[in-house]
Amino acid sequence: MDATEALVALNLVEHVGPVRVRQLLDHFGDAPAILRASRAQLLQVRGIGEDTANAIANWEKTVDLAGELQRVRDFGCRVLTPADAEYPELLRQIYDPPIALYVKGALTDRDKNAVAMVGSRRTTHYGQETARKLAYQLAYTGVTVVSGGARGIDTAAHQGALSAKGRTVAVLGTGINLVFPPENAELFERIAANGAVITQFPFNRPADKQTFPIRNRIVAGMTLGTVVVEADLNSGALITAGMANDYGRQLFAVPGRVDSPQSKGCHDLIKKGAKLCESAEDILSEFEYLFPPANRPPTPADTGTLPALELSAHEQTVFALLDTEEKSVDEVIRGSGLPASAVSVALFSLEMKRLVKQLPGKLFVRNR
Numbered sequence: 001m002d003a004t005e006a007l008v009a010l011n012l013v014e015h016v017g018p019v020r021v022r023q024l025l026d027h028f029g030d031a032p033a034i035l036r037a038s039r040a041q042l043l044q045v046r047g048i049g050e051d052t053a054n055a056i057a058n059w060e061k062t063v064d065l066a067g068e069l070q071r072v073r074d075f076g077c078r079v080l081t082p083a084d085a086e087y088p089e090l091l092r093q094i095y096d097p098p099i100a101l102y103v104k105g106a107l108t109d110r111d112k113n114a115v116a117m118v119g120s121r122r123t124t125h126y127g128q129e130t131a132r133k134l135a136y137q138l139a140y141t142g143v144t145v146v147s148g149g150a151r152g153i154d155t156a157a158h159q160g161a162l163s164a165k166g167r168t169v170a171v172l173g174t175g176i177n178l179v180f181p182p183e184n185a186e187l188f189e190r191i192a193a194n195g196a197v198i199t200q201f202p203f204n205r206p207a208d209k210q211t212f213p214i215r216n217r218i219v220a221g222m223t224l225g226t227v228v229v230e231a232d233l234n235s236g237a238l239i240t241a242g243m244a245n246d247y248g249r250q251l252f253a254v255p256g257r258v259d260s261p262q263s264k265g266c267h268d269l270i271k272k273g274a275k276l277c278e279s280a281e282d283i284l285s286e287f288e289y290l291f292p293p294a295n296r297p298p299t300p301a302d303t304g305t306l307p308a309l310e311l312s313a314h315e316q317t318v319f320a321l322l323d324t325e326e327k328s329v330d331e332v333i334r335g336s337g338l339p340a341s342a343v344s345v346a347l348f349s350l351e352m353k354r355l356v357k358q359l360p361g362k363l364f365v366r367n368r
Contacts, residue, residue, distance in 0.1 A: 103196050107198070110167055172198070
């Protein structure tokens, strides 16, 4: 058994987490030695109680390591540990980095310049469009956009980054083989092809109230800063913001309407010192040492235009339906035969490319 396999096994053992594993590694030297240790030897380690010692000493009775490793191979993913070069450096620096990180897709050196974008699942049109535009602008300048793959702001952030043909990483609160929410199955495949889908949870682990805060620390931990786009005062996005603050990372918040409950959490963060964020430039200006203005391409906000880019199949379908006569979103959906979510993404991307203009009342026309 090698070190990675031993860490996969420890990740499957109840009562064992990253902090306890670090204590055990300090005592025994490597992961295989932990699994070989007797109950009495385990109890000699500070912080290891009866339950943890029993669980580790009897791990072979409760853990199907061979089955888990086979599932990794069959699914086409891999497992990274903090010893691997591809493991995110910023994540390695936090107090409790995951001992095993399941990865579908690839993490690259480019991902060291990553920014998290989070917010409410129950969001407004303003929140979704803002998330898409910010993520587009960040990805266009070479920043990897990290989010949680959930409904609402997370989904919009991933879509915006993909529309810019940039990199994005989805951090799941489930096993890597589970799609939650189910409507994001296609989105997760696109993310894996243009970045990575990652999780610390083993195969078939469903989502629950515990998994999401655990997931949130990875989102905050592997990024230079966290942008909260839209969140009420009870949003889980504020947990991510708190973790980013604890890790000493930059914190940004997008303002909203003063009477909108969905923006109360953002406004509270701004009052407490988060940087008010209106554009990607507000984020990039905090990292001038990574993206000095002279060395980065102009954003759409700088130039008002984008270089010619190829249109995706969905974009071509939607663009062909539009002309100088105003059309509603519903008309475009009916005419295209595409899902509403696909039409929304295509329209947004066409707007960013200055091929389509949105008019009041969510009406769309071709740009002249």
